Amino acid sequence: MLVKVKYWVIVCATFCISACQHEDQNTYGNTTSTVIDGKKIYRHSLDGKPTSLDPIKASTFYSNLLVVNIFDTLYSYEYLSRPYKLKPNLAQSMPEISTNGLVYTIKIKPGVQFHNHTAFTDGIGRELKAQDFIYSILRSFDPKNAATGAWLWQGKIAGLSEWKVLGADYDQPVAGLKALDDYTIQISLLKPYPQLIYSLAMGFSAITPREVVESLGAEFGSKPVGSGPFILDRFNSETAYLIRNENFRQEPLDIYAEGYNPTKHGSYGIETLQGKTPPFIDQLEVNFVDESSSRWQSFTKGNEIQYTTVPKDKQNTVLLSQDPIKLHPQIGDNYHHSYGMEAGFVYHGFDMTHPVFGNNGDPEHDVRSTALRCAIRKSHDWEQKNRAFYFGLGTVFPGIIPPSVPEFDPDMDTDSIQTDIEGAKKILANHQWTTNALPQFEYHVTGSVLHKQFFEQMRGFLNTIGYPNNRIEYHPYPSFGTFNKAIKNRQTPFFFLGWVLDYPDAENTLQLFYGPNQTPGSNNFNYNNPAYDALYEQSSVLQPSVERTALYQQMNQMVIDDCVVISGLARNKIHLWHKNVISFPDQAIVGGFHLRYVDVK
Known part of the structure; x- marks a missing residue:
């Protein structure tokens, strides 16, 4: 799903x-x-x-x-x-x-x-x-x-x-x-x-x-x-x-x-x-509590909600050490807890039908737009994001096949998740993306204090490669429903999302980039690469095998090479x-x- x-x-x-x-x-x-x-x-x-x-x-x-x-x-x-x-x-x-x-x-x-x-x-x-x-x-x-x-x-x-x-x-x-x-x-x-x-x-x-x-x-x-x-x-x-x-x-x-x-x-x-x-x-009773501080307060009162994850302003209370994971006694002694890597990941994505950031079939345009996306990806600092928002416990990996599935390749090249400011500036210069030529950059996400912090960090990343503040905009939505509707209507040139796997097979993430699944289907990127689609269709009829895994990894590399997505980080979750x-x-x-x-x- x-x-x-x-x-x-x-x-x-x-x-x-x-x-x-x-x-x-x-x-x-x-x-x-x-x-x-x-x-x-x-x-x-x-x-x-x-x-x-x-x-x-x-x-x-x-x-x-x-x-x-x-x-x-x-x-x-x-x-x-x-x-x-x-x-x-x-x-x-x-x-x-x-x-x-x-x-x-x-x-x-x-x-x-x-x-x-x-x-x-x-x-x-x-x-x-x-x-x-x-x-x-x-x-x-x-x-x-x-x-x-x-x-x-x-x-x-x-x-x-x-x-x-x-x-x-x-x-x-x-x-x-x-x-x-x-x-x-x-x-x-x-x-x-x-x-x-x-x-x-x-x-x-x-x-x-x-x-x-x-x-x-x-x-x-x-x-x-x-x-x-x-x-x-x-x-x-x-x-x-x-x-x-x-x-x-x-x-x-x-x-x-x-x-x-x-x-x-x-x-x-x-x-x-x-x-x-x-x-x-x-x-x-299933309580919908958007704000993490309210959820924590309700959880610790003792007579309201009985399950939560950990809000960022309470991490000092919860964690005594990171490696190995050890909870502070007042948490470990008073609450049940579990810890482990999620079956999924978080990422930033581009809408490939956008007139500037996306591709339109014109070779000259597509080379320049790909260069722009790749430069933006090179500005991204996953290590900083991991420290700032995920306790430093997240697992950063290249591409769209997360560590939770058997087809994950732990030896895959990590260039796509490395910060390279000089490399990004060189790409922009080589493709005539001067400061004056850079397009308006819109960061679309569900509105919250946390997501505003994500935006501020992303703006800082873009500043390092010469993107001026007056061309970087925050586009929050009042609910996930309205945000999701905007994605399906192709109104989000750049967006931040998380994906939790529906089943333990890399096909579940690869289908997110399959051309026929474009919005309103699951392909929110509206990625349309005939070579990718052919490999997807070839792999889709195969049982788990070395052959199928090789096809999966080829598709993964295609998405990386086309700079469709800035990915990814698998969150290690603490349940209380x-x-x-x-x-x-x-x-x-x-x-x-x-x-x-x-x-x-």
Whole structure:
């Protein structure tokens, strides 16, 4: 997904020990039980808001976290296993795949009920059937829905494009999507698609009931009805309130099958969940707290939110040492914590359709615009950014294949992530980019104190290569939703984003640069390189192999050579949660799936 998935920033800054001694230790650890009148309540927090709770529009991390709790997907991920491993969710087992890799047959679990809604007979949720899956996939190809996840199956499932062209009639059959019976789905592909199963674990593929969607229309995005472990009770700009689905299928948790490791997970109380049936809590509150200081204050009060990441003005309180990572006792003793590299990265990108910064096919223009982008990239100081905003703990790497995927090349040349001021000035001079000729530079991002600091740093980088301040502009947006809309409308010549992987395969980042995925699809750069697209299409039908990895790395080098993106940094994240919470939080590939396994005491 774009998508899944997925844009967010871990709020951190430079490391310093000295202030640790001045914190009031009584501020931390005085947590209040959230078992109230026998009901278990867990209060989660996010640093942003969902743009929609309709699965076909679950293109951000925030939306997807809620979608996979309200709805069911055919597959999900083992709760604790790292590296990440797929498992059946609504499906009975992993799919049967034909020898040519083109036909997938999937049996779903019988007896699964949608949540109650007045659109159903007598208001009682009916049984979920194979045809509901087909309807849900078709919704992404209905032009009137403005869906954001069609890129996952576009040109891959037989008959979908024809169905769309012929009028998107849900009562007409589609060659590649069949319900063989009420509990058997058959998917036929135009060509092998090794990532298909991954796509069926994403919020975009979550299963929706047709009668409720048609009854609610556009309101379905704020009043969703699915078959997942939680039912949405109410939803506003600050909080989503969900209650336990009492009719959720009875499937006792086997922590060992989910990847439980006593050495890694033994201090979190997870062993007490063995054999119990999720979800374990009665009420789930997901709080949307944009400002990091407010989130920290709420977390440390002890009776409000129970999970957070670390805000930059509290890093002195949290970290005692960096190498190895060691938390200050008042944090480590009073809160649960986990630490690790994210499955994703942050980057700056150019819109390649921009009349100045992008390419237009004219050789002379394209040589100059590429030179300008490359010079800007050479001005960027990743080491300084890492120190200033990520505790110095981020992992800087070249290109678009992050360290979290098996195709990452640790020996790749690092020239694209090195600061080279003189080299940048030389490139500008050689291509007639004088001070007077430099174009207006617009820095587009969601508006916040943190992002203003990112801008100020970027402006400083540009100043070092001769970019005057009067040609550098800050373009903040009031919300991620409006920022994302501007990107999709090609109104952001230069932007700052983060990408969290939808699945553990470098294809998930490489598809961000595939020409046919241009906006409103996942290719926010609107990069269009026929040579790149040919390699992508060649690799897309291959199973994991040395051959496929070699193609991936060629594509990675193309994006680097074209200076499409300033990348990248994989954030090392510190999660904190109250000690009366039994959990192992994940903000990456498992994502919202982990919330069904949260318990409180």
